[in-house]
Amino acid sequence: MRMSQAKTTVKQPKMKMVTIYVMGKKYEVPEGLTILKALEYVGYRLIRGVGCRAGFCGACATVYRFKDDYKLYTGLACQTTVKDGMYLVMIPFVPAKKPVYDIEKLKPDASTVISIFPELTRCVACNTCTKSCPQEIQVMDAVQEILRGNLEKAAHMVFDCIACGICSMRCPAEIVHYHVFQLVRRLYGKYIAKKSKHLEDKLKALEEGAFKEELDKLVTAGPSVWKRLYESREIEK
Amino acid sequence: MKKMRKIMYYPGCTIKTYGQRYEKTAIAVAKALGFELIELPRWNCCGVVYGLSEDSVFHHIAPTRNLIRAQEFSRELGTNDLTTLCSMCYHVLKRVNDYLRSNPEALEKLNKFMDDEEDYEGGINVVHYLTILRDDIGFDKISEKVRRRLNGAKVACYYGCMLVKPRETGIDDPEDPLIMDELMESLGAEAIDYPFKTECCGAYHIVSDKEIVKKRAVKIIKAALDRGAEIIATTCPLCHYNLEKGMEMAGKELRRKVLLVYFTELLAFALGLDDSLEKNVLKELKRLIGGEK
Amino acid sequence: MEVEMPNELAEKIFMISGQNVYACYQCGKCSAGCPFTDYMDLLPNVVIHKIQLRDERVLEAKTPWICAACFTCSTRCPRNLDISKIMEALRQITLRKGIDRIKLKKLEKIEELPTIALVAASRKLTG
Secondary structure, three states: OOOOOOOOOOOOOOOOEEEEEEOOEEEEEEOOOEHHHHHHHOOOOOOOOOOOOOOOOOOOEEEEEEOOEEEEEEEEOOOOEOOOOEEEEEOOOOOOOOOOOOHHHOOOOHHHHHHHOHHHHHOOOOOHHHHHOOOOOOHHHHHHHHHOOOHHHHHHHOOOOOOOOHHHHHOOOOOOHHHHHHHHHHHHHHHHOOOOHHHHHHHHHHHOOOOHHHHHHHHOOOHHHHHHHHHOOOOOO | OOOOEEEEEEOOOHHHOOOHHHHHHHHHHHHHHOEEEEEOOOOOOOOOOOOOOOOOOHHHHHHHHHHHHHHHHHHHHOOOEEEEOOHHHHHHHHHHHHHHHHOHHHHHHHHHHOOOOOOOOOOOEEEEHHHHHHHHHOHHHHHHHOOOOOOOOEEEEOOOOOOOOOOOOOOOOOOOOOHHHHHHHHOOOEEOOOOOOOOOOOOOHHHHOHHHHHHHHHHHHHHHHHOOOOEEEEOOHHHHHHHHHHHHHHHHHOOOOOEEEEHHHHHHHHOOOHHHOOHHHHHHHHHHHOOOO | OOOOOOOHHHHHHHHHHOOOHHHOOOOOHHHHHOOOHHHOOOOHHHHHHHHHOOOHHHHHOOHHHHOOOOOHHHHHOOOOOOHHHHHHHHHHHHHOOOOOOOOHHHOOOHHHOOHHHHHHHHHHHOO
16 A cells, blocks of 8 residues: 655744743743643643633633743733743632621621621732732722722722632732622622612512413423524524 | 812721711811812722831831822822821821831832832821811911800810820820810810820720720720810720720719710811701700800 | 840840830839730830840730830830830731731621721731
8 A cells, every 4th residue: 555645735834932831840832822722732631720711700810920020920821821931820729718698687888898808907008919900900999998888889890800819819918809899799789789670570570470371371382482483583693 | 269278188998987077077177267178089098007117118008108199199289288187097197208208218118019109209298187277277267267156165185196196296295285275275165184185095905905995985084074074075086986985885984974076076066067067966066065156 | 227136035126126125224104104004914114124134925925915006105215215116026026927916807896896996906916
């Protein structure tokens, strides 16, 4: 059997490689990859510290440095591209057990939040949290707004928080910002934000059986009807 | 129309929560006397206590950041003066400012650490509200504007520690300050002299050792009561809280209760700025002093 | 300023507070004016004496934790010694080891306390 000797070889452009160090071990990876892709390129199989891969879930917190630069940089592995000389490690988990509280029994004020998270009073305004945030949230300012009772303002400031935990790892006062912020958003949503009257009315109508007939008809209609209804639904294409 | 003098104002966390009545009356009084307190657009907790470790600037970060905020705002407002009401905020901001002005090494270290801010250059003047009243407005002028003389009401001025100690930071003599007393006299009150007007209320012991605060409050209030005081005027929300809580805990140990107010509330009452006073405070003051303007 | 201290404890106190305990001549004015001596185990001037004598048991005394940093002693000391800074140094020696004086999470009725009190306590009694 003769092996075909194909003469047509497609010339690959030479890939530019950069050097990165993962937990101290040196690797060459193609330029332009995200840290996450680079880790998988060199053979890591990630089962923790990876999630949506789209900058939304906060699972892939990473810290890194460069030679001759004392600064500690932080970012999400799925959103940060590799740079030559990157010396990195992933932080797949930030330890912080969420305190248990009954949202029904809480008041939407500073004292409430401080009584659940008294370490908030240890904040020295060092701003390390803000510098670490991959979502560009003004973390220190949000903590300060909470200390003086402006929960509504704080809740809006921290809307983009994805609970990656980098701020909490670096905070010298040992505040766990994302747990505090979750409480503040919940308090805002429950007690301060305007109630949605039309939603309440609709729920009441549902409970009183306003749509019972229609729903019963739909439930018993069968797969061919459901398929037809689904395919002809109103949707932006 | 005469333009109102604008001064940068640092409120502090507690003024915005427990001490709202202090701020409301202070702003109203300032307006009536011809100056405007303009709150810094962005500020953080001052840290409350001055960092006493010489080998560390860690606790100076928070107050220095506020001085930088004032520096930024000073360019917009055209003044370098920063005022505050709370004695503890005043103490920390003034003391850190003085320290940085005389310690270029510490200033450089802090500026380097806070690489996310502009460098602090030491140009802000921290001045307490009482000093503005005495030096810029003048107690005589205030006396002329009084619409409700305080009828010789017996007021014991409680200065506490942070406003007058240490000597370099204080706004008046640490052993026998008279600035608030003189202000009260200019309003027509009788300032009671008593031995403990600068003795500590117990400060942060209210958090973990309430008994100490109770004993301190009893000592201070009893000394004032024994000399006929009907009202105690305070300048610090912590002193205010401690005396209030101490009075509550003391119960029958004190033969009668005394009305605790912030000095700005007495000023507001004397100047007839009833809208800025809390209803029950106004009621009590009218009852003790008389209501006619 | 280079100052040679006869003992390690005094040296440590000097490094943190900038105060030379050997300037103290035990006049007792600090203890006389201190509002909190009733609740202390050692008087302020005794604390300074113990540092002079390198008695490390002073680190276990209640006194530095009862001190409220009211600055009465510092204002009155005839030798211009800042005793409140010495008390802070004693507190810092313990706090910097990671040993807090109060447990923030175990405070009673914390929601009733104004922010100023909690922040002050955090600064002074936690590391």
